[in-house]
Amino acid sequence: MSDKKATLTIDGMDEAVELPIYSGTIGPDVVDVGSLTGKGMFTYDPGFVSTASCESQITYIDGGKGVLLHRGYPIEQLAEHSDYLETCYLLLYGELPTKEQKDKFVSTVTNHTMVHEQLAHFFNGFRRDSHPMAIMCGVVGALSAFYHDSLDISDEQHRQVAAFRLIAKMPTLAAMSYKFSIGQPFMYPDNSMGYAENFLHMMFGVPCEKSNISPVLADAMDKIFLLHADHEQNASTSTVRLAGSSGANPFACIAAGIAALWGPSHGGANEAVLDMLQEIGDVSRIDEFVARAKDKNDPFRLMGFGHRVYKNFDPRAKVMKKAADEVLAELGLENDPLLAIAKRLEEIALEDEYFIEKKLYPNVDFYSGIILKAIGIPTSMFTVIFAVGRTIGWIAHWHEMISGSYRIGRPRQLYTGHDKRDFVPLEDR
Numbered sequence: 001m002s003d004k005k006a007t008l009t010i011d012g013m014d015e016a017v018e019l020p021i022y023s024g025t026i027g028p029d030v031v032d033v034g035s036l037t038g039k040g041m042f043t044y045d046p047g048f049v050s051t052a053s054c055e056s057q058i059t060y061i062d063g064g065k066g067v068l069l070h071r072g073y074p075i076e077q078l079a080e081h082s083d084y085l086e087t088c089y090l091l092l093y094g095e096l097p098t099k100e101q102k103d104k105f106v107s108t109v110t111n112h113t114m115v116h117e118q119l120a121h122f123f124n125g126f127r128r129d130s131h132p133m134a135i136m137c138g139v140v141g142a143l144s145a146f147y148h149d150s151l152d153i154s155d156e157q158h159r160q161v162a163a164f165r166l167i168a169k170m171p172t173l174a175a176m177s178y179k180f181s182i183g184q185p186f187m188y189p190d191n192s193m194g195y196a197e198n199f200l201h202m203m204f205g206v207p208c209e210k211s212n213i214s215p216v217l218a219d220a221m222d223k224i225f226l227l228h229a230d231h232e233q234n235a236s237t238s239t240v241r242l243a244g245s246s247g248a249n250p251f252a253c254i255a256a257g258i259a260a261l262w263g264p265s266h267g268g269a270n271e272a273v274l275d276m277l278q279e280i281g282d283v284s285r286i287d288e289f290v291a292r293a294k295d296k297n298d299p300f301r302l303m304g305f306g307h308r309v310y311k312n313f314d315p316r317a318k319v320m321k322k323a324a325d326e327v328l329a330e331l332g333l334e335n336d337p338l339l340a341i342a343k344r345l346e347e348i349a350l351e352d353e354y355f356i357e358k359k360l361y362p363n364v365d366f367y368s369g370i371i372l373k374a375i376g377i378p379t380s381m382f383t384v385i386f387a388v389g390r391t392i393g394w395i396a397h398w399h400e401m402i403s404g405s406y407r408i409g410r411p412r413q414l415y416t417g418h419d420k421r422d423f424v425p426l427e428d429r
């Protein structure tokens with residue numbers, strides 16, 4: 001506890017109160033204002049380390065044991081036996097679909113893959129060298145301007161159509177943002193293809209040729225979408241819920257989630273991991289980077305390591321590592337130097353006292369970039385692909401909140417600024 005005092009103003013109180021500021025602790029400091037106002041407690045919990053913001057039935061994580069369940073099903077089993085759209089159904093509706101339900105869901109989503117032709121004009125307003133995430137923040141929010149039959153959040157039918165549209169259109173918009181950056185014409189979706197195959201067709205196809213997407217690449221892409229599908233109240237999902245709690249429309253909420261995902265501490269880490277592996281360049285240089293990561297005076301961190309919730313292996317990282325081995329072997333890239341650096345880095349980190357003590361293990365972003373690179377995806381698209389996969393998680397949480405009872409999210413603060421003071425005229429300052 002520090003000696004500093006915070007001035008805390010509380011609804012219904014005429015005067016501010018001075019309270020101690022607690023610092024350097026992990027976890028909440030409960031500031032008892034009950035005796036002053038009769039209104040209960042404030043919990044001071046920067047970073048929301050110990051604050052549950054909602055109840056949810058969608059995803060369970062045991063960070064100590066490295067367990068991740070979607071609607072009760074372990075992620076390892078879903079990654080092995082399910083596919084992305086089936087997992088979307090599970091997250092959204094709570095149960096695995098029957099064959100008939102699955103076919104209907106896939107067909108409904110597939111019918112929504114096109115975007116309004118007018119949306120294509122938005123892209124021309126961006127610079128060609130814009131980061132695709134910058135474009136995604138804009139064009140996904142812009143969907144609200146086109147689909148008026150999905151904006152009434154009090155109408156279950158509107159909410160369902162918004163969900164279908166978002167799942168279906170995210171790959172289309174993602175691929176458009178890439179095509180725009182390389183100056184190629186946009187590709188229309190081919191609805192005879194599966195979800196991931198269609199995405200790769202829109203990314204790499206050209207109008208004058210029939211796309212021939214390798215099933216190995218399509219399966220790897222589908223697995224990456226599935227492994228990113230949901231992760232309970234992470235920063236972007238919490239952003240979506242907070243935006244949604246004000247009654248904002250679903251497209252605006254998902255745009256807010258995309259913005260929050262972009263940061264390198266969150267979804268942006270997959271791009272940063274590959275940049276880091278490329279910068280390391282050779283296994284002989286790993287020690288230098290590990291030393292930098294441990295140096296308190298160096299802001300460098302080992303990207304793809306550490307997690308707010310997992311204090312053990314992220315189970316998705318294990319699946320991702322196995323998938324990287326399989327995909328690279330099938331493509332004849334098993335000697336990829338980046339894979340070798342990643343594996344050696346993991347070995348070193350797992351033996352190092354610093355990483356052991358801080359419980360820093362590889363997270364979902366650590367191996368995904370190696371697979372994406374092998375598929376031919378440029379690094380600038382990595383976080384966009386995370387966003388495509390995470391869209392269902394955002395929608396499922398938004399839908400769960402809107403369908404139940406909720407109120408506007410409105411955290412409080414500990415005010416640490418000036419006491420009341422009188423305005424000083426310009427000539428006297």
Ligand SMILES: CC(=O)SCCNC(=O)CCNC(=O)[C@H](O)C(C)(C)COP(=O)(O)OP(=O)(O)OC[C@H]1O[C@@H](n2cnc3c(N)ncnc32)[C@H](O)[C@@H]1OP(=O)(O)O
Pocket residue numbers: 047264265266267269293294300301302303304305306307308309358360363364365
């Ligand atoms: C999809 C996802 O969002 S998964 C996360 C993706 N992000 C990354 O991979 C970026 C690298 N990792 C990190 O920056 C962090 O581990 C986060 C953001 C994921 C978690 O952050 P927090 O839970 O707030 O942990 P915090 O930042 O307080 O770190 C705890 C300690 O471990 C250290 N640490 C955390 N991650 C790392 C890392 N990757 N490399 C080196 N040291 C690290 C911190 O310096 C801190 O040390 P200290 O206690 O001596 O100050």
Ligand SMILES: O=C([O-])CC(=O)C(=O)O
Pocket residue numbers: 230231232233234235266307308309363364
């Ligand atoms: O849960 C988190 O804090 C980060 C996240 O989204 C993930 O790991 O998929």
